[in-house]
Amino acid sequence: MIKRINICFTSSGSTFNEASKVKDAVTAQESAIVRIEDVSTVYEGERRPAIRDVNLTIERNELVYVLGPNASGKTTLLETINGLLPAYRGRIFVFGLNVRNHGRRVRCEVGYVPQDFMVEPGEPYTAFDIVMMGRYGKIGVLQRPNEADHERAMEVMRLLEIEDLAPRPIGKLSGGQQQKVMIARALAKEPKLLLLDEPFSNLDPESREMVPRIINQLHEEKGMTTLIVTHDIHNMMKTCHRGVVFRDGRVVVDETPEKALHKLEVMR
Numbered sequence: 001m002i003k004r005i006n007i008c009f010t011s012s013g014s015t016f017n018e019a020s021k022v023k024d025a026v027t028a029q030e031s032a033i034v035r036i037e038d039v040s041t042v043y044e045g046e047r048r049p050a051i052r053d054v055n056l057t058i059e060r061n062e063l064v065y066v067l068g069p070n071a072s073g074k075t076t077l078l079e080t081i082n083g084l085l086p087a088y089r090g091r092i093f094v095f096g097l098n099v100r101n102h103g104r105r106v107r108c109e110v111g112y113v114p115q116d117f118m119v120e121p122g123e124p125y126t127a128f129d130i131v132m133m134g135r136y137g138k139i140g141v142l143q144r145p146n147e148a149d150h151e152r153a154m155e156v157m158r159l160l161e162i163e164d165l166a167p168r169p170i171g172k173l174s175g176g177q178q179q180k181v182m183i184a185r186a187l188a189k190e191p192k193l194l195l196l197d198e199p200f201s202n203l204d205p206e207s208r209e210m211v212p213r214i215i216n217q218l219h220e221e222k223g224m225t226t227l228i229v230t231h232d233i234h235n236m237m238k239t240c241h242r243g244v245v246f247r248d249g250r251v252v253v254d255e256t257p258e259k260a261l262h263k264l265e266v267m268r
Contacts, residue, residue, distance in 0.1 A: 032093075033193055033225040034058035034081055039090030041080045050076040052249045054090070058227065063219050065236050065257070066229045067264050068246035074229040075115055077246070078195045081227070082112055094193065108137065111191030113182050115198040115229070123171035127181045130170050131157055134188035156184045159214055175202035183211065187218060194219070194226040201232070208232065212239065233261060 036056040040049040051073040058064055066074045079085040080092060083103030092099040094106045111134070135149040157163045162180045165173060170181060179202045186194060196215070200208050216239040219226045228240075236243065236257055243260025245253035245267070253263040 031060045032057050033060050033062075033095060034227075035093040036081070037091045037093075039080060039087045039092055041076055041085050041087050043076075043085070048249075049088075050249055051080065051246075054249075054251055056244065056251060056254065058225060061219075061223055061225055062242065063216065063226045063240045064228070064242045064244055065233070065240045065260070066227055066244050066246065067231075067233065067260060068252075069267070072246040073249040074246050075197055076249075078112070078197050078227065078229060082110055082195060083107060109192045111186030111189045111194045113179075113186050113196045113199050115201070117178070117182055119171050119173075119178055121171040123169060125170050126167055127162065127170050127173065127177075128153065128157070128166040130181050131166075131184045131188050134185040137189050152190070153184075153188045156187045159187075159218075160184050160211065176204055176207060179203060180207065180211070183215075190222065192224060194224050196226070196228045196230075198230055199228065200230060208234070233264075236261070 034057065036054050039054045040052045042049045054073075054077070056077075066077060068074055076085060080087055081094060081099070083092075083094075083099040083106055086100060095109065097106055099106055131153045132145065132149070135145050135153055136143075139145060139149065154163060154166070157166060160180050160183065162177065162184065165177055165181065170178060173181065179199065183196070183199055186196070194215075199215075200211060203211060215226065215228075218224065230236075240257050243253065243255060243257045243264075244251060245260050245263050247267060252267075253260050255263070
C-alpha cells in the first residue's frame, strides 16, 4: 500500500472547476502564494506543538529551502500548508484561500512529495500509474485522461530519465527510483505550488546533481512557487531565493541563503 499519496478525490468530476477557482484566486491574489499567521500545529495524541507561533510568507515564484535539525518542525510545516494537518491556532492561506475551509481546492494545485512514502514490494501499480495519479489530481479521478495527459506524464518521466521504469511495478524499484517516480508524479500535476520533503535523500550522487537542476529549470519555466525541505544543501546557494531555518518548532531564521547557512552552522 502506498502511504500518504495525495490526490484530489471528488465524487462529481468537479476537480477541473475547483482548480479553475484556485487559478482565479491566484490571479487575483497579491504576490503571496503562502501566508502563515501565528500558526501552531499539534499531532494527534501529542501535547506539545510540532510547530509554534509560525509566521511566514512565501511570495509568488520563490524557491525556498527549509532547513533545520531533525524533528524541528520542517515536515509539519509542509503538511500544515497542504492541509493534511489542521492548525489548532492561527491561519494558513494558500492562493489566497483559507486552507482550513478550502483544503481540497488548494491541494488540486499543489504538488507534494512526502518524506515517508514507503511502498510494499507487492504493490501492483506500475511507475507510470503512479505518475498518472498526478494527472488525475489535475483533471479529477472520474475524468478519463486523454492523450495529452499520458504524454505529459511520459514527458516528465523522460526529463527525470526514468521512462524505462514506466511498465515496472513500483514496489520492485529501488528507493532512489521510487523517489524519482514520486517527484515525477508531483511535476506531472503541473502544480502552482510544489512542496518537496527531503526529495534527494535516496538518490545516487549523479541524480543528486541532476534532479535539483531539473526542479530549478521547471520552477523557472513554469513559474512555480517551490518549498524544499532538505538536509542536502549542496545546491542551495545556486538556486534558492531564501533559507528558512527551524529549531524546536519555531522559525529562527528567514534570510538570504548565505545567512541561513551561517545560522545552521552555528546551531550545529
